[in-house]
Amino acid sequence: MLLLVGSTLDTESLWSSFDNGLMLKDKSQEIASFLDGRCIYLVGMMGSGKTTVGRILADVLGYCFRDSDKLVEQACGKSVAELFQLYGEGYFREKESEALRTLSLMHRLVVSTGGGAVVRPINWKYMRRGITVYIDVPLEALAKRISAVGTASRPLLHHESGDAYTKALTRLSTLFEERADDYANANARVSLENMAAKMGHRDVSNLTPSIIAIEALEQIEYYLKQKEGTNL
Ligand SMILES: Nc1ncnc2c1ncn2[C@@H]1O[C@H](COP(=O)(O)OP(=O)(O)O)[C@@H](O)[C@H]1O
Numbered sequence: 001m002l003l004l005v006g007s008t009l010d011t012e013s014l015w016s017s018f019d020n021g022l023m024l025k026d027k028s029q030e031i032a033s034f035l036d037g038r039c040i041y042l043v044g045m046m047g048s049g050k051t052t053v054g055r056i057l058a059d060v061l062g063y064c065f066r067d068s069d070k071l072v073e074q075a076c077g078k079s080v081a082e083l084f085q086l087y088g089e090g091y092f093r094e095k096e097s098e099a100l101r102t103l104s105l106m107h108r109l110v111v112s113t114g115g116g117a118v119v120r121p122i123n124w125k126y127m128r129r130g131i132t133v134y135i136d137v138p139l140e141a142l143a144k145r146i147s148a149v150g151t152a153s154r155p156l157l158h159h160e161s162g163d164a165y166t167k168a169l170t171r172l173s174t175l176f177e178e179r180a181d182d183y184a185n186a187n188a189r190v191s192l193e194n195m196a197a198k199m200g201h202r203d204v205s206n207l208t209p210s211i212i213a214i215e216a217l218e219q220i221e222y223y224l225k226q227k228e229g230t231n232l
């Protein structure tokens with residue numbers, strides 16, 4: 001009741017989140033039996049929303065959510081930033097691969113990977129046991145998000161000079177050049193640029209995690225239809 005007496009905008013956003021909730025439920029029910037318990041792995045650059053969108057997908061699919069960064073932290077008793085600082089990136093990558101190997105033996109998981117998981121071929125061997133989805137976000141939008149929350153948990157962004165946005169953009173651009181081909185290996189791609197264009201938005205900043213999760217389910221459905229010949 002309280003919500004219904006709010007401003008027009010509040011009422012509109014209430015209805016739109018209600019609609020998104022229904023669409024998420026419908027879409028996930030449509031594809032659930034065709035997924036047949038296979039895990040979903042989200043890949044993409046730092047800040048692309050893998051953790052945020054992954055939680056939503058797990059919830060609507062009735063899957064469990066796992067974040068490979070969190071598993072590494074739990075296994076080592078240290079934060080990602082501490083692991084980089086104390087033992088270096090190579091050590092972290094080993095632990096990340098161990099976490100992905102363990103996860104690959106399980107079913108009914110949505111797994112958010114760390115942005116660099118795609119660089120090791122062995123990780124693809126593990127992730128290929130499920131369906132991989134690349135969340136493709138323009139680098140400028142990533143730099144905006146990351147500079148807003150800070151780089152404390154993202155040690156690969158610690159070493160640039162300049163203001164927070166420029167630092168993040170510079171480092172993200174280099175990393176993306178190194179990784180673009182790896183991200184392209186994913187079974188499905190969610191392009192925020194394409195979504196914004198289709199919805200008539202000037203940029204990607206209005207695309208909420210729920211709308212992105214709906215698009216992820218659509219792209220997974222498309223993959224299952226096209227690549228596996230499933231009659232959904
Ligand atoms: N669609 C979105 N629009 C705006 N901000 C977002 C969106 N998705 C995630 N974020 C924010 O961006 C930051 C990074 O998101 P996160 O899910 O941790 O990304 P990743 O796991 O890919 O690094 C968080 O502060 C999160 O709240």
Ligand SMILES: O=C(O)C1=C[C@@H](OP(=O)(O)O)[C@@H](O)[C@H](O)C1
Pocket residue numbers: 044045046047050051069080113114115116117153154155156
């Ligand atoms: O891109 C990367 O190499 C990394 C991304 C981070 O995860 P998110 O992508 O969840 O930020 C984390 O694994 C680590 O800081 C390294």
Ligand SMILES: [Mg+2]
Pocket residue numbers: 050051067069112113114
């Ligand atoms: Mg994450």
